[in-house]
Amino acid sequence: MYSDLLNALPEVFGLANFLAVIIGVIAGIVVGAMPGLSATMAISVLVPFTFGLEPLVALGLMAGIYNGAMYGGAIPAVLLRIPGTPAAVATTFDGYPMAQKGEGGFALQVAVVSSSIGGIASAFALMLLAPPLSRVTLLFGPAEVFWVAVFGLASIIFLLGGSPVKGLISACFGVFVSVIGSDPIFGSDRFTFGKLELLDGISIVILLVGLYALPPVIDLLETPLKTGVSEDKLGTEPIWKALPRMKGFWKTWLRGSFIGIWIGILPGAGGSMAAFMSYNEARRASKHPERWGEGEAEGVAAAETANNADTASALIPALTLGIPGTAVAAVMLGGLLVHGLQPGPMLFRDNPDVVFGFMWQFLFGAILLVLLGGSLATNSFARLLNLPRPLLGSIIIVLMLIGVYSIHGRMFDVYLMLGFGAVGWVMDKLKFPLPPVVLGLILGAFAEENLRLALRIGRGDWSVLFRNTTSLVLVALTIAVIVGPGLKQRILDARKARRQA
Amino acid sequence: MLKLIQKGALAGAMILAAGAALAEYPEKPIEVIVGYSAGGGTDVMARTAAPFIEKYLGSGASLVVKNMPGASGQIGVTEVAGAKPDGYTIGTFNLPGMMARTIDREAGYDRESFTYLANVVNDPNVIVTSKGSGLDTMEKLIAAAKEDPGAITVGMSSLGGDDHFALIKLEGLTETEFTIVPFKGSAPARTALMGGHVAMGILNISEVASFQDELNVLGVATEERSDFAPDLPTFREQGIDLINGSMRGFVAPAGLPEDVVAKLDDAFEQMAGDPEFLKAMADTANPIEVVTGDDFKQLTSDLYDLANKVWQETPWN
Numbered sequence: 003m004y005s006d007l008l009n010a011l012p013e014v015f016g017l018a019n020f021l022a023v024i025i026g027v028i029a030g031i032v033v034g035a036m037p038g039l040s041a042t043m044a045i046s047v048l049v050p051f052t053f054g055l056e057p058l059v060a061l062g063l064m065a066g067i068y069n070g071a072m073y074g075g076a077i078p079a080v081l082l083r084i085p086g087t088p089a090a091v092a093t094t095f096d097g098y099p100m101a102q103k104g105e106g107g108f109a110l111q112v113a114v115v116s117s118s119i120g121g122i123a124s125a126f127a128l129m130l131l132a133p134p135l136s137r138v139t140l141l142f143g144p145a146e147v148f149w150v151a152v153f154g155l156a157s158i159i160f161l162l163g164g165s166p167v168k169g170l171i172s173a174c175f176g177v178f179v180s181v182i183g184s185d186p187i188f189g190s191d192r193f194t195f196g197k198l199e200l201l202d203g204i205s206i207v208i209l210l211v212g213l214y215a216l217p218p219v220i221d222l223l224e225t226p227l228k229t230g231v232s233e234d235k236l237g238t239e240p241i242w243k244a245l246p247r248m249k250g251f252w253k254t255w256l257r258g259s260f261i262g263i264w265i266g267i268l269p270g271a272g273g274s275m276a277a278f279m280s281y282n283e284a285r286r287a288s289k290h291p292e293r294w295g296e297g298e299a300e301g302v303a304a305a306e307t308a309n310n311a312d313t314a315s316a317l318i319p320a321l322t323l324g325i326p327g328t329a330v331a332a333v334m335l336g337g338l339l340v341h342g343l344q345p346g347p348m349l350f351r352d353n354p355d356v357v358f359g360f361m362w363q364f365l366f367g368a369i370l371l372v373l374l375g376g377s378l379a380t381n382s383f384a385r386l387l388n389l390p391r392p393l394l395g396s397i398i399i400v401l402m403l404i405g406v407y408s409i410h411g412r413m414f415d416v417y418l419m420l421g422f423g424a425v426g427w428v429m430d431k432l433k434f435p436l437p438p439v440v441l442g443l444i445l446g447a448f449a450e451e452n453l454r455l456a457l458r459i460g461r462g463d464w465s466v467l468f469r470n471t472t473s474l475v476l477v478a479l480t481i482a483v484i485v486g487p488g489l490k491q492r493i494l495d496a497r498k499a500r501r502q503a
Numbered sequence: 504m505l506k507l508i509q510k511g512a513l514a515g516a517m518i519l520a521a522g523a524a525l526a527e528y529p530e531k532p533i534e535v536i537v538g539y540s541a542g543g544g545t546d547v548m549a550r551t552a553a554p555f556i557e558k559y560l561g562s563g564a565s566l567v568v569k570n571m572p573g574a575s576g577q578i579g580v581t582e583v584a585g586a587k588p589d590g591y592t593i594g595t596f597n598l599p600g601m602m603a604r605t606i607d608r609e610a611g612y613d614r615e616s617f618t619y620l621a622n623v624v625n626d627p628n629v630i631v632t633s634k635g636s637g638l639d640t641m642e643k644l645i646a647a648a649k650e651d652p653g654a655i656t657v658g659m660s661s662l663g664g665d666d667h668f669a670l671i672k673l674e675g676l677t678e679t680e681f682t683i684v685p686f687k688g689s690a691p692a693r694t695a696l697m698g699g700h701v702a703m704g705i706l707n708i709s710e711v712a713s714f715q716d717e718l719n720v721l722g723v724a725t726e727e728r729s730d731f732a733p734d735l736p737t738f739r740e741q742g743i744d745l746i747n748g749s750m751r752g753f754v755a756p757a758g759l760p761e762d763v764v765a766k767l768d769d770a771f772e773q774m775a776g777d778p779e780f781l782k783a784m785a786d787t788a789n790p791i792e793v794v795t796g797d798d799f800k801q802l803t804s805d806l807y808d809l810a811n812k813v814w815q816e817t818p819w820n
Contacts, residue, residue: 049541050568053550143700144684184574187685188662188819189607196609198581201574323697324690324710336542340550342786345690346713410573451687458684459656459701 006350007129010358014366019058023363026066027370028378033067034074034086035383037215037398038405040207041071041087045333047408049340057341061360062367064334069367071330072273072310073117073375077383080109080302082222084215084398088206088444089273089309091214091437092281096294096301103297111244114375116255116303120310121368123259124266128314129361133350135267135315136322142268144455145467149476150268151449154275156483157282158441168434175425176442179204186451187458199414206329208415209443211402212422217430219402222395241376251303254284258304262311265327267318272328273309274440280308310371314364321345321357528590528763532565535753536586536594538579540572544709545595547787548624548751555780559770575661577604577611580754584612588756590763593620598750602807603663606814614807618759619799621771622752624784625792626707628669628724628745629735635699639719641741644703645677652680658692658701661685662819663810666705669724669747671813676743693718707749708732709788724748731790750792752799768795 013019033044044067052060075090080097093113100109127135142150155177159169182193183203194200258280265276284304285294294301316327317334324345326332335345343353350357386394406419429436453467460466467473535553539545546568553566571579580601583594596617604610632638638647638655648655659666662685670681684701686692689710696704697717704718708731711720715732722738723729724747738745753771755764774780775793784791794802 046540046542050550050570140694140698143695143698145700186687189575191608198574198578201577319694323694325694333540333542336540336546338542339544339547339787340542344713344788347717348713455684455686458682461653461682 004130006354007358007361010355011362013058013355014062014359014362016058018056019062019359019363020366022059022062023066023367024370024374026063026068027070027367027374028066029063030067030070030072031074031077031371031375031378032070034071034090035077036401036405037078037082037084037086038207038211038402039086039408040405041068042329042333043207043405043409044071045330045337049333049337052337053340057343057356058359058363060337060341061356062363064337065360065363066367066370068313068330068334069117069121069310069364069371070375072121072313073114073306073371075309076113076117076302076306077110080106080113081383081386082398083218085210087273088210088440089277090305091210091274091440092277092305092309093302095281095305096296096298099295099297100299100302105297105299107239108244108247108299109302111239111241111376112248112251112299112302113306114372115241115245115248116251116258116306117310117375118368118371119255120259120262120307121313121371122365124263124311124314125361125365125368127263128318128364129358132318132322133347135263135318139267139319139323139325141472144452144459145469146472146476147268148449148452148456148467149473149480151445151452153476153480153483154279154441154445155438155449156480158278158438160484160487169438172429172434172436173438173442173446176209176439176444177446178442179209179439180443180446180450186447187454197414199410199412203447204418204443205409205415206440206443207409208406208419209422210440211406212419213426213429213436213439215398215402216420216423217427219395219398220427222391222398241372248299248303251300253287254280254300254304255307257283257287258307259311262308263315265308266312266315267327272316272444273312274444276308276312277305278437278441280304310368314361314368317364321349322347527562528766529560529562529564531591532567533590534592535566535568536579536583536592537568537570538572538576538595538597539570541570544624544789545576545597545751546570548784548789549595549753551783551787551789552623552753552774552780555774555777556767556770559773560766575600575604577601581611583754584616584756586756588618588758588760590755590759590767593753593755593767596622596752596754598622598665598752598803599668599806599810600664600749602803603810603814605807606810607663607819614803616757617754618757618764619796619803620753620755620764620767621775621796622750622794622799622802623771623775623791624751624789625748626709626750626790627729627748628666628705629708629711630673630721630738631693631696631704631706631711631718632721633696633699633702633704634717634719636702636719638702639721641721641738641743644721645679648677648679648681653682655681655703656684656701657681658684658686658695658704659706660689660692661687665707665747665749667819668809668813669705669745671817672745672747673743676745708735709790712788729790730785731788750802752794764796771795 033039045064075085075087076093078084078086079090079093080101083094083098085091085094097109159173160166184201185192261280262276281304285291316331320326320331320335326335406415456466535549537546537549549568557564557566571582576597586592605613638644689706692704695701708723708729712731722741723735724745725737772795
């Protein structure tokens with residue numbers, strides 16, 4: 003198997019194949035950086051065109067776009083507090099405060115280096131460990147996947163800080179949105195009001211763009227006309243000067259890569275959950291957690307490492323089992339089918355050149371990210387802040403409208419997005435956290451579907467949820483997440499009281 | 504006299520014009536509406552077939568595939584049903600799903616809404632069991648199902664689809680009862696089977712072709728053995744008269760001009776015999792079974808009646 007890996011290498015360095023990766027990375031960064039446009043969309047637009055292309059050219063473009071977009075999403079997240087992709091939500095926590103403090107350039111450099119490291123780790127996992135890791139995926143049946151979703155929801159509500167009650171309300175709103183559409187088991191309509199457009203549920207991109215992009219744009223337009231952040235306030239410096247400042251991050255990088263790869267091989271959860279979990283874990287391990295959320299560079303590193311570390315690993319279940327780990331991987335699977343590459347154990351035997359070539363392209367995509375991403379972001383996108391605010395606001399609104407319209411090519415989605423924008427603006431003013439809404443939508447649907455499948459398998463017996471070790475470990479983790487913070491506080495209080503006494 | 508000549512000339516010109524229009528169909532690009540996103544099985548079929556249809560329609564015909572995904576293909580097929588019947592809009596059609604949707608919900612079309620061009624793919628159902636279940640023959644499976652009705656969990660891609668109808672048929676033929684676990688699509692169902700989370704699965708042969716070492720494939724629901732797995736016995740050989748599958752083809756709006764229908768039918772029939780086309784479909788794991796015109800309409804009607812019968816007896820929502 004590993005000799006196949008090496009045999010595939012020369013093809014990858016063919017001019018057209020390598021150029022495809024480079025173009026893909028640049029296109030991905032640009033698409034990811036634009037609020038409203040996502041990697042999923044860019045790749046689904048690309049799939050029909052790839053019919054006429056050589057497989058490795060087509061796959062190289064996709065690999066590049068995927069890697070590029072996962073980092074590109076960080077650019078508006080840092081500069082404007084608007085995550086360019088769902089996975090970049092956690093990047094806003096510390097990235098935006100950094101930009102406010104005049105460290106935006108450094109934040110972007112941390113993001114690009116971390117993204118690249120995550121992507122490289124993930125590509126290695128895909129290249130070397132795909133078959134054994136796909137065995138892990140098999141351990142997760144409906145009951146186990148249900149607990150993964152519950153664990154994800156619990157950690158976002160209870161660990162992100164702030165008021166758990168408000169977090170819970172936000173998450174409930176997200177879960178409610180996930181209920182809209184056809185019932186996952188019976189297919190009957192729920193809250194669709196007879197609209198075919200709502201039958202498939204509400205796309206995460208519509209919700210994200212409305213909730214996250216519209217309120218900041220309104221803020222932009224509310225504040226009076228003034229010139230933006232000046233060049234020196236952005237804090238741009240060459241990347242080799244920035245690198246030494248990141249030397250303490252290796253633990254965060256390692257942890258983020260591990261979490262990202264792990265979440266990637268579980269079906270459905272995807273980049274946003276990886277980024278949140280990595281952020282949480284890194285904060286917990288930090289010596290000064292109180293600084294997090296106020297511009298801690300390590301927070302950006304944690305989120306960006308993990309959301310790139312799930313890119314290639316999400317393809318492990320996609321290639322070996324035909325079940326994609328993320329929405330982007332699902333679209334890429336379509337791109338593979340177009341070229342007659344059927345997922346499954348035979349894929350690696352029948353088409354080693356293409357499959358292993360594709361894996362190499364992932365690796366090179368991740369490496370190219372540092373070279374292309376650093377300068378592209380700091381030299382062009384970061385200058386966005388110098389634009390007059392009304393102009394910047396208008397550009398973002400146009401991009402949002404185009405992006406949302408192009409998902410399915412219908413105005414209905416645009417109106418829906420504007421509606422979510424209004425909700426997001428109110429939530430922002432009332433200080434309700436937005437991340438639980440996003441995860442509520444993603445994980446709520448996931449939890450419901452799998453709970454119901456598990457109960458059908460158990461023929462209505464709830465004990466099916468606790469029948470094996472994998473489930474029990476996940477239950478224990480969930481309980482730890484819920485009672486952990488309160489318990490820790492109580493122990494600290496008790497210690498303090500004892501000391502005082 | 505002059506008037507008469509004028510009239511005659513006008514009539515002649517009109518006949519000529521009409522004749523020219525006939526000769527020239529298609530004189531502009533034909534839109535093929537696919538109700539699923541690019542890269543899915545139906546999309547791949549449409550895009551693989553398009554160049555062959557272009558070739559056999561001749562006169563510089565061009566087909567443009569337009570994806571209108573959503574609502575399990577319903578948005579696309581509703582669009583086709585409502586399109587102008589001029590031959591410039593055709594669409595993909597899936598059976599029995601498209602007919603089942605007219606029964607389990609309000610649909611913007613029915614079986615009379617279409618001109619039936621050709622069914623192209625027939626992907627037969629297979630019954631598979633997980634390696635760990637120990638149920639490696641149909642006999643053992645049926646015996647186990649009879650011993651404890653409902654104890655065997657069956658993973659499939661959805662309710663109201665071909666796999667669901669196959670199971671209903673099996674239950675009727677063997678007087679057994681199973682517990683249905685409808686996943687979202689066949690790949691998750693197959694994965695749950697491989698992980699041993701469900702005991703049995705009903706899938707399509709193209710979906711298990713490359714997983715034969717990981718699963719027990721017990722039989723195929725065709726009249727004769729499938730080219731995809733020549734070693735796999737049919738259910739008929741095993742004494743169960745189960746024939747069922749998932750079909751994909753092409754339809755146009757009802758009321759298409761006869762000459763256009765004739766041209767399209769002809770093109771589809773020629774395509775069905777083209778070895779290059781057959782190879783392209785085999786490469787993308789699509790078992791071919793071309794049924795054109797009235798036979799296709801009859802097939803649709805039969806499947807509608809079956810779906811309706813199942814719905815009356817055991818509604819799924």
